[in-house]
Structure formats: structure tokens, C-alpha cells
Amino acid sequence: GQNIDQPTEMTATEGAIVQINCTYQTSGFNGLFWYQQHAGEAPTFLSYNVLDGLEEKGRFSSFLSRSKGYSYLLLKELQMKDSASYLCAVMDSNYQLIWGAGTKLIIKP
Amino acid sequence: EADIYQTPRYLVIGTGKKITLECSQTMGHDKMYWYQQDPGMELHLIHYSYGVNSTEKGDLSSESTVSRIRTEHFPLTLESARPSHTSQYLCASSTGTGDTGELFFGEGSRLTVL
Numbered sequence: 001g002q003n004i005d006q007p008t009e010m011t012a013t014e015g016a017i018v019q020i021n022c023t024y025q026t027s028g029f030n031g032l033f034w035y036q037q038h039a040g041e042a043p044t045f046l047s048y049n050v051l052d053g054l055e056e057k058g059r060f061s062s063f064l065s066r067s068k069g070y071s072y073l074l075l076k077e078l079q080m081k082d083s084a085s086y087l088c089a090v091m092d093s094n095y096q097l098i099w100g101a102g103t104k105l106i107i108k109p
Numbered sequence: 110e111a112d113i114y115q116t117p118r119y120l121v122i123g124t125g126k127k128i129t130l131e132c133s134q135t136m137g138h139d140k141m142y143w144y145q146q147d148p149g150m151e152l153h154l155i156h157y158s159y160g161v162n163s164t165e166k167g168d169l170s171s172e173s174t175v176s177r178i179r180t181e182h183f184p185l186t187l188e189s190a191r192p193s194h195t196s197q198y199l200c201a202s203s204t205g206t207g208d209t210g211e212l213f214f215g216e217g218s219r220l221t222v223l
Contacts, residue, residue: 008149033211033212041216041217042199042214042215042216042217043152043199043212043214044214045211045212045213048211087151087152089152096154097154097212099151099152099153100151101149101150101151102149102151
């Protein structure tokens with residue numbers, strides 16, 4: 001079966017750095033997405049990786065290793081507004097998105 | 110900023126009622142999707158469409174139907190609502206270019222069936 005695993009919840013301190021991991025087992029691979037979802041709101045796109053390596057976008061970076069079926073989202077200089085759920089999703093060989101359950105990130109002052 | 114709208118945002122109805130959740134986008138996207146999401150759970154694909162007069166069922170059978178008569182409009186209908194349908198319903202669209210591309214989500218319709 002197809003599976004996306006990410007931690008249920010993480011806690012970090014304002015100003016610090018946090019890494020949210022995602023491992024996947026899917027039928028084929030056509031890219032990995034990270035989305036941010038604030039409580040009660042819709043997900044918003046953060047990043048897309050299809051090749052191995054690190055993609056940096058401001059305070060957020062996303063890394064992919066296709067051979068390991070592994071990705072992480074790195075958030076630097078954490079702000080209180082970064083408190084949200086972070087969803088990992090993989091596009092399989094049929095171009096369908098398989099979603100993880102999300103990681104709830106709690107930022108403490 | 111994405112221009113995709115869902116109505117109603119919140120709805121409480123009784124068992125057995127027929128309801129339609131509306132979704133419209135003004136971006137001219139070919140691909141549109143309906144997802145169901147329970148708190149703390151992953152998104153489940155209910156239906157999707159790759160263009161006008163094209164609709165497909167997703168991996169979650171929710172006893173619902175969709176139509177795509179116009180590019181911008183993708184309504185979801187529950188013929189007979191049940192308490193198990195209580196959930197958040199998210200509509201999304203994408204450009205579909207090369208079959209990849211980010212999804213733009215509406216703000217969601219939170220349905221409660223009594």
C-alpha cells in the first residue's frame with residue numbers, strides 16, 4: 001500500500017530552527033509537496049521537490065532523497081505565526097496526491 | 110493570491126437531506142478536486158475533474174456526485190446526508206500543466222449532519 005509518515009506533533013521555541021521529517025512509500029514518484037495549514041483554514045503551498053537536494057525559499061527549505069523515500073521541511077528563525085500543521089504529500093505514478101496526516105507544530109515564546 | 114471560493118462555509122443539516130456544496134474558481138484552471146478532511150487526519154480525495162464534462166471518483170466513496178459543466182464551477186452534491194458525512198470539505202484547483210503543479214484550496218465547507 002501507499003503510505004506517508006510524519007510526526008504527529010512537534011514543539012519548538014520562537015527564534016529557533018525545526019526540522020519536520022516525512023518518509024514515504026508510494027507507487028512511483030512524481031514529486032513531493034509541503035503545505036502549511038493553519039487551524040480552521042485551507043492548506044497553502046510551501047514547496048515542491050522532484051529532484052534530490054535542497055530547495056531554499058526564505059526561512060523555509062525542503063530536502064528530498066528519492067533513494068531513501070525521505071524528505072524534510074526546515075523552518076528557520078521561527079515565528080509565532082509558524083504555528084500550524086505541515087502536510088507532506090507525494091504525487092504517485094498516476095499523478096494522484098497521497099497525503100500524510102500532517103505534523104502539528106507548536107511554537108512557544 | 111488564489112481565487113477559489115466555497116459556499117457555504119458552515120452548514121448544519123438533518124439526516125436524509127440533500128445538499129450541494131459550491132466551488133468556483135476564477136483562475137481558468139482545468140483541474141479541480143474535492144477533498145474530505147477530518148481533524149488531525151490526512152486529506153482524502155473524493156472526486157476530481159480534468160476539464161469540462163470530465164469527472165472521476167477518488168479513493169473515498171462518500172455517496173456524493175459532482176458535475177463540471179463549466180470550467181470555473183465544480184459543485185459537490187450529497188443526495189442523502191448522514192452523520193458519517195460530518196467533516197470538512199475542501200475544494201482545490203490546479204493548472205494541470207505537465208500534470209504537476211501546486212493546488213490552490215478554497216477556505217472549506219464545514220458540514221455537520223445531525
